[in-house]
Amino acid sequence: MHAVLLIESAMKFAIALFSAAHAPSSxxxxxxxxxxxxxxxxxxxxxxxQDGVYNASASVVTPQDELDVPxxxxxxxxxxxxxxxxxxxxxxxxxxxxxxxAKRYQRDAVSAGAPxxxxxxxxxxxxxxxxxxxxxxxxx
Amino acid sequence: MPKSLLIISRQAPWSxxxxxxxxxxxxxxxxxxxPIGLLFLDDGVFQLAAKQDAKALQQKDLSANLQALPMFxxxxxxxxxxxxxxxxxxxxxxxxxxxxxxxEITALIDRYDQVITx
Amino acid sequence: MSTLHVLSHSPxxxxxxxxxxxxxxxxxxxxLSGDAAYALQPGTAxxxxxxxxxxxxxxxxxxxxxxxxSVPDWAIGVDYPAFVDLSIHYDKVNSWL
Numbered sequence: 614m615h616a617v618l619l620i621e622s623a624m625k626f627a628i629a630l631f632s633a634a635h636a637p638s639s640x641x642x643x644x645x646x647x648x649x650x651x652x653x654x655x656x657x658x659x660x661x662x663q664d665g666v667y668n669a670s671a672s673v674v675t676p677q678d679e680l681d682v683p684x685x686x687x688x689x690x691x692x693x694x695x696x697x698x699x700x701x702x703x704x705x706x707x708x709x710x711x712x713x714x715a716k717r718y719q720r721d722a723v724s725a726g727a728p729x730x731x732x733x734x735x736x737x738x739x740x741x742x743x744x745x746x747x748x749x750x751x752x753x
Numbered sequence: 754m755p756k757s758l759l760i761i762s763r764q765a766p767w768s769x770x771x772x773x774x775x776x777x778x779x780x781x782x783x784x785x786x787x788p789i790g791l792l793f794l795d796d797g798v799f800q801l802a803a804k805q806d807a808k809a810l811q812q813k814d815l816s817a818n819l820q821a822l823p824m825f826x827x828x829x830x831x832x833x834x835x836x837x838x839x840x841x842x843x844x845x846x847x848x849x850x851x852x853x854x855x856x857e858i859t860a861l862i863d864r865y866d867q868v869i870t871x
Numbered sequence: 872m873s874t875l876h877v878l879s880h881s882p883x884x885x886x887x888x889x890x891x892x893x894x895x896x897x898x899x900x901x902x903l904s905g906d907a908a909y910a911l912q913p914g915t916a917x918x919x920x921x922x923x924x925x926x927x928x929x930x931x932x933x934x935x936x937x938x939x940x941s942v943p944d945w946a947i948g949v950d951y952p953a954f955v956d957l958s959i960h961y962d963k964v965n966s967w968l
Contacts, residue, residue, distance in 0.1 A: 624959050631871065631968050637905050638879055641931070648951035663774055663871070703774065734781035742756055742787070746958055747867045752968040753879045753905050761965075763890075795890055835893065858894045862965065863872045871968040 625655045627744035629737060630665035631751025634673055634682040639665070642750035643685055650693060658696045658740035659686075661729075665751060666704040669697070669729040672722065690728045698740075701731040757788040759865035762797040767812050772800050775871050776818050783825030790829035790865060791822070792858065793850065798836045801845040819847050833858060873898040875961035878907035882917040887967045892924065900927040900961055902954070903946075908934040911946060921946075929957060 626649050632638045649656060661668055668686050675681040690697040704725065705714060711725045725731065741747050760779050764771040775791075782789035793801055800815060807814035822830060830850040837845075837852070853861060862868055876895055882888040888910060895901060903910055908930050910917035921928060922945055932948035935941070942948040949957065958964050 626958075629869070641879075641904060644951045645954060648955045652952055652955050654955065662778075663770065702777065706770070734778055735785060737778065738758070738782050738785055738787055741758055741867050746964060747869070748958055748964050749869055749871075749966040749968060751871070751966070753881075763967075795886060855893045859896045862874060862894060863896060865963075867963055868874070868965045869968075870965055 623653050623655060624745040625657050625743065627657050627660065627737075627740035627747045629660045629662060629740075629747065629749045629751075630668060631663040631749060632753070633664040633667040634670075634675075634686075636664070636751070636753065638750045638753055639668055639682050640680060642748075643682060643689065645748065645750070646689065656693075656695050657744045658698055658736065659690060660737045660740055661697075661699045662703050662734075662737065663751065664707070666699050666707050666709045666725075669699045669704070670709050670724045671726055672724040687728060695728075697729050698732050698736045699725060699729050700737070701733060704731055755787050756866035757790065757864075758782060759790040759792060759862060759868045761792045761794050761862075761868060761870040762800065763795040763870065765796040765799040766805065766815055767807070767810055768796070771871055772797070773813065773815060773818075775869075776815060778869065779822065779827055780818065780825055783822065783827040786826060788829075789827050790831065790861070791827065792831040792833065792853070792861065793836070794833045794858070794870075795836050796840075798832055798840055798842055801832060801847050801850060802842055803844060803846045805846075816846055822847075823849060831858075831861060872962045873900070875900045875902060875957055875964045877902045877904060877964060877966040878910075879905035880967070881906035882910045883915075888917060891967055892920070895926065900929060900957065902949070902957065903928070903930040904934055905931075906934075908938055908940055911935065911940050911943060912938075913941075913943075 630642045673683045712723050715723045762775040766772045832850040834852045928946040
């Protein structure tokens with residue numbers, strides 16, 4: 614039984630993700646994002662904060678019989694040319710570094726490359742101001 | 754008219770980075786002159802307990818950041834009365850925080866354009 | 872203004888459902904996702920509380936199905952397109968992270 618609801622005009626969504634790739638809420642965020650675009654809506658920004666930054670890590674190795682959430686996010690953001698932003702402070706603290714930060718802090722591993730952009734919380738606030746709806750996923 | 758954002762902080766000060774990361778969202782919003790509110794709910798009220806000693810856990814003391822909120826233009830500070838009473842807290846280290854009842858919290862959430870509960 | 876509250880933690884041994892129900896408004900909706908679907912397990916305190924409460928209650932259908940929990944007639948099972956529609960129907964979404 615599914616709810617029958619009115620079809621709305623195109624809305625702008627800001628989607629923030631707070632949990633790691635293996636968390637069920639991260640998969641839910643991905644499926645919600647896909648449904649939003651399929652429903653004709655726009656995603657102004659995808660913002661990864663707290664453990665959500667792990668979704669941008671290219672170092673995550675998913676067992677072959679499991680859903681590869683980081684890879685799916687990468688494909689989703691690339692295919693739809695979305696703005697995928699990772700909070701830089703949260704990322705550094707968790708060891709998710711792009712080339713620039715790895716050089717700056719002299720770390721061997723570069724785990725965050727394209728399409729992810731490391732930036733500040735201002736980008737989250739910007740997205741909240743621009744979007745019609747903010748949806749956060751995380752916790753569990 | 755900028756959209757207003759309410760941050761509801763539910764975690765105790767050192768249960769992980771959540772309390773600190775909630776505060777960072779608030780401070781960033783204040784720095785951009787956005788209308789931001791902060792509500793301490795459930796274990797979040799422990800962030801306002803007096804005489805805490807972060808150094809005992811080799812942690813950062815959040816109370817300095819909390820005291821700085823009005824300076825960042827964040828004056829809409831609230832604490833849940835029920836959560837505080839249940840946790841035996843009477844006074845708060847943040848004098849500016851308004852104590853709210855459950856019904857007042859319902860109305861508070863309703864007033865804001867967006868909300869993040871972490 | 873109306874809010875869609877979203878829960879994703881099991882109600883057993885977690886206080887998010889209790890806190891949410893303290894502050895949820897009469898025009899608000901509640902979506903149970905992930906382990907929060909366990910609140911619809913029959914014969915439990917959360918089930919009794921929710922059935923008596925008369926809220927606009929939704930559950931992510933995949934989460935009820937995975938857990939072999941039937942969606943009672945006072946709740947509505949939703950898929951992702953319906954979840955998107957709900958997030959638009961309500962003025963804002965408050966996920967209890």
